Amino acid sequence: MNETSPIDTVLAAVARHTAAVDDAAADLDLTQPSLCTGWTRAHIIAHLGHNAEGLLRLVRAACDDSGETMYASVADRDADIDRSAQLPPDELRAFARDQGAALVAALPRLAAADPAREVERVPGGPTFQAGNLPGMRLRELIYHHVDLDAGFGFADVEPALLRRLWEQEIGMVDTSDPAALGTALTRLARGMDPR
Numbered sequence: 001m002n003e004t005s006p007i008d009t010v011l012a013a014v015a016r017h018t019a020a021v022d023d024a025a026a027d028l029d030l031t032q033p034s035l036c037t038g039w040t041r042a043h044i045i046a047h048l049g050h051n052a053e054g055l056l057r058l059v060r061a062a063c064d065d066s067g068e069t070m071y072a073s074v075a076d077r078d079a080d081i082d083r084s085a086q087l088p089p090d091e092l093r094a095f096a097r098d099q100g101a102a103l104v105a106a107l108p109r110l111a112a113a114d115p116a117r118e119v120e121r122v123p124g125g126p127t128f129q130a131g132n133l134p135g136m137r138l139r140e141l142i143y144h145h146v147d148l149d150a151g152f153g154f155a156d157v158e159p160a161l162l163r164r165l166w167e168q169e170i171g172m173v174d175t176s177d178p179a180a181l182g183t184a185l186t187r188l189a190r191g192m193d194p195r
Contacts, residue, residue, distance in 0.1 A: 017141040046084035049096035062130035
């Protein structure tokens with residue numbers, strides 16, 4: 001009997017949800033608001049493209065010892081998203097689709113890397129473990145697919161995956177921080193039911 005490894009399960013889900021976001025974006029009016037305050041749907045698509053681009057750099061850092069960080073700085077990341085959100089819609093879709101596809105192709109390389117290897121979001125930190133990169137991408141895809149406000153909600157996520165996201169969400173909440181608690185409650189209010 002062939003058993004699927006945990007990383008293979010996550011990689012398959014990343015590929016599936018990448019295709020789902022690409023399909024959703026293909027027919028959307030990207031100028032409309034998203035569920036992320038201050039962002040249009042174009043900002044969401046731009047963010048997903050640059051997120052894939054940044055995670056590709058971290059795959060190279062983990063596998064090739066390239067020394068790259070995900071982003072040069074948080075300010076540069078934000079500027080890239082704002083700039084890309086102004087691209088013509090077909091150009092923006094192509095950018096996000098191409099970066100997403102490149103990441104789907106590159107993520108399996110992590111199977112040969114040390115999963116505990118630390119890679120940096122920006123120079124000087126914070127850091128992530130290489131083994132967490134596929135799950136990080138999956139989380140971005142699902143949450144931001146919901147944020148497109150195009151008919152996809154948490155109820156459309158596979159039950160086992162939804163439970164995993166729910167457990168991660170609860171694990172990350174700092175109940176002493178009102179802002180973090182508020183963010184978690186907002187996500188719950190948007191329909192992330194753990195059942």
